[in-house]
Amino acid sequence: MSADVLLHADNVVKHFGSARRGPLVRAVDGVSLTVHRGETVGLVGETGCGKSTLARCLTRLYELSSGTVRFAGRDISQLSRRQLAPVRRDLQMIFQDPYGSLNPRRRVGSIIGDPFAIHGVADGPERRRRVQDLMRLVGLNPEHYNRYPSEFSGGQRQRIGVARAVALHPQLVVCDEPVSALDVSIQAQVINLLDDLQHELGLAYLFISHDLSVVRHVSDRVAVMYLGQVVETAPARQLYDHPRHPYTAALLSAAPVADPDLADRRERILITGDVPSPVAPPSGCRFHPRCPKAQHRCTAEAPALLARDPADAAHLTACHFPVGDLSELVP
């Protein structure tokens, strides 16, 4: 494994429920993923594809059902709470809901100061100074140190969440839909902030979103999830310009673009139906019931996530019949 690999997930599985009491929910079913130092990996997929569950497995907010997660060269999938504490200095998370993720009864200064307190890094006036530095860094007014979260707008609250996550200069921040709850003009402010912090602090991000254009904008590499599995991963540009999995192609063509001419011109690949339940995923390739290219083999044999073009080893696709030309998919 190369030295700049920061996080490597290997065949991570997370099932909810127990086999004795009804069927298992196979939320994440064998995901392997790598994040290098200083890069942004985007993770996209629709509701229920397991992207948030995966995020919580990687940060060990959930116990894994099986598989391993190596972070900074160390297997963290079996560590106890106590053993995890020092890891968490380097592995932080930003949540979607800036309302639910901040304790409404605590002052902003103490929320952002928590990491310093928990890890015994700084206290007293020193902690206050560092918290105010952080508030300045993320674009909050340091004089608002003593205010409560309710006194801030959604965008400002998300900045509080960002300040808390980067307080100890982590190496990786897992961002779970960090801008989805925000209005577009505010969304752009937070995206730019994350971008600035990455340059300033050398952070790596795992950026989870259902918004394809946001993911394209922020990511170096992108992984697409469907029903608990990664179906395609590639450098961002390659994935968006030449998707090879029919699901990726359909997803990209379905995403609304804020450009009338492009919207009119674009060939739409309409896939029918909804995402099946992760309780009873389809046999073989999980996308086959909705796939315009599905053949008999797809119903029986699950495709592996492989490089389908020897010239492009970084582009992996889990499909028996990867898309060559998008016109194949247009009805």
Add this chain to the structure above:
Amino acid sequence: MSLLDVHELSVAFPTSDGLVRAVRGMSFGVDAGQTLGIVGESGSGKSVAAMALLGLSRGATVSGSAVFAGTDLLSMAEPDLRAVRGARIAMVFQDPLSSLHPLYPIGWQITETIRAHTATGRRAARERAVDLLGMVGIAQPRQRIDDYPHQFSGGMRQRVMIAMALALNPDIVVADEPTTALDTTVQAQILDLLRRLRSELGMALIIITHDLGVIAQTADEVLVMYAGRVAESAERRDLFYRSHHPYTLGLLASVPSAVGTGRLHPIAGQPPSPIRLPPGCPFAPRCTYRMSRCAAEEPPLLPVAGGDGHRSACWLPADAVGSTAPAQQARFAAVRDSGQVTT
């Protein structure tokens, strides 16, 4: 004369913190077979305006007029309005799970709508419901009509909501964030369905959304709302390619483009509180083109040069459109440097 003519609609809610002026003098018209897109961020007044038209804004002070088929909806008595609402003007809401009753089968809910408004027999209403479900793309409608909302997925529930809205062949369907709760691939299906039904049934469609992408692919005419006012109104392509209002420009610059990966240009600051609106133009405190006049006088919706029906509530010159072009950038810089700016 449009199918619906809204003139100077204002909606205010008295609260303990003061008067919330949610909508302030909004005017627009919508014609049969046309899709009007209303776009704005949270709190811009876009949903409140639609609710007020249908008499669904309880406790609010509503003024202005909204003439539909020769009568003013805003001065109509409740029983008369009931005959219009749901029958001639129907609504599709964002969240189909909370707008469908969880304890009644969907068929019952559709037939109830039909029977509340027309003298249709039980059996005929049920047949109509089956037809409607088929029309909106529910497979095997006859088998599914007695299923409950929880037995459908989010996208299917939204189809049921649309079937219910179409039950009485409305003249206008108001869809408030109809796809916001849905996934990308399902969103595309629902938008396609709405577009197809609009052209097949010839109704007018009003789509309220925060998503410029949805607007770009569905609307004929667009209203951009800011702080309770229409900031800009234009035909779809004019709005995107010849924007005039700095807020519209700011919104477009905030959205990651489908091709480039350059840095985003967000609008600084945040929208004003609808209780304490700034004097003059409500966007002035965030506006890069701010002039001294902007803080003093609120600009009315004025015609923009070159676009038919293109209007913008901004004091910038009428021909200052599409400032993404270098020439326009220079022009704006000139306006700014001419000493009219207070920054």
